Amino acid sequence: MSGEGDTPQAIRKLQPGKLVIASHNKGKVREIAELLGPYGVTPVSAGELDLPEPEETGTTFVANAELKAMQAADLSGLPALADDSGLCVEALGNDPGIFSARWAGPEKDFRVAMERVERELAGKGPEASRDAHFICALALAWPDGHVEWFEGRVDGTLVWPPRGDKGFGYDPVFLPNGEDITFGEMAPERKHGMSHRADAFRQMVAAIF
Numbered sequence: 001m002s003g004e005g006d007t008p009q010a011i012r013k014l015q016p017g018k019l020v021i022a023s024h025n026k027g028k029v030r031e032i033a034e035l036l037g038p039y040g041v042t043p044v045s046a047g048e049l050d051l052p053e054p055e056e057t058g059t060t061f062v063a064n065a066e067l068k069a070m071q072a073a074d075l076s077g078l079p080a081l082a083d084d085s086g087l088c089v090e091a092l093g094n095d096p097g098i099f100s101a102r103w104a105g106p107e108k109d110f111r112v113a114m115e116r117v118e119r120e121l122a123g124k125g126p127e128a129s130r131d132a133h134f135i136c137a138l139a140l141a142w143p144d145g146h147v148e149w150f151e152g153r154v155d156g157t158l159v160w161p162p163r164g165d166k167g168f169g170y171d172p173v174f175l176p177n178g179e180d181i182t183f184g185e186m187a188p189e190r191k192h193g194m195s196h197r198a199d200a201f202r203q204m205v206a207a208i209f
């Protein structure tokens with residue numbers, strides 16, 4: 001056991017229950033809570049605090065993550081962690097990218113979004129590459145206005161039809177390189193061993209803990 005004196009400054013700053021996860025996506029909030037588990041930080045989500053869902057006006061993952069984190073830190077007076085992420089399909093010029101959530105429509109129906117990806121890819125012809133990657137930008141905003149950000153990535157290919165009912169979003173069509181099951185078929189711990197979110201988390205943890 002390490003005593004108080006050994007506790008890194010950042011851990012003391014991130015008191016249990018005192019970090020806001022600035023996201024309204026339940027799948028994402030669950031994954032972030034799992035990834036924070038080992039650090040003894042019990043987060044509270046933007047939904048639980050009734051924080052509004054800001055308009056994502058940025059043109060990059062980092063810009064949108066910063067905007068979400070800064071708004072939550074500002075309104076709550078607590079440190080806030082936001083995640084802006086998406087699926088980038090190389091043959092589609094990296095679409096849907098920052099528009100990944102928006103492709104699911106107002107109902108947030110990812111069956112619709114996955115079908116649109118498949119339809120647009122089919123439109124590129126049978127030779128089109130099925131390579132894709134997920135990006136995750138994490139932004140950690142402190143109430144004093146200071147923001148740190150990190151970006152993670154995982155590469156893979158798209159399968160059709162969708163496989164598996166675990167995870168969220170585009171997980172059922174994403175087959176990570178070197179694996180034989182999709183993110184939708186993977187236990188959470190296995191996804192955390194390779195995901196874009198876990199990659200960004202590793203960088204954040206190395207920087208602040």
Ligand SMILES: O=c1nc[nH]c2c1ncn2[C@H]1C[C@H](O)[C@@H](COP(=O)(O)OP(=O)(O)OP(=O)(O)O)O1
Pocket residue numbers: 022023024025028053056068083084085086087100101134167168169170171183195197
């Ligand atoms: O691990 C993932 N597995 C599958 N799909 C994923 C993943 N990571 C991001 N995605 C897709 C779905 C998500 O809806 C969108 C992110 O959009 P993004 O704006 O960052 O999140 P969101 O609107 O769902 O919630 P919020 O902005 O409140 O955090 O990309």
Ligand SMILES: [Mg+2]
Pocket residue numbers: 056101
């Ligand atoms: Mg969003």
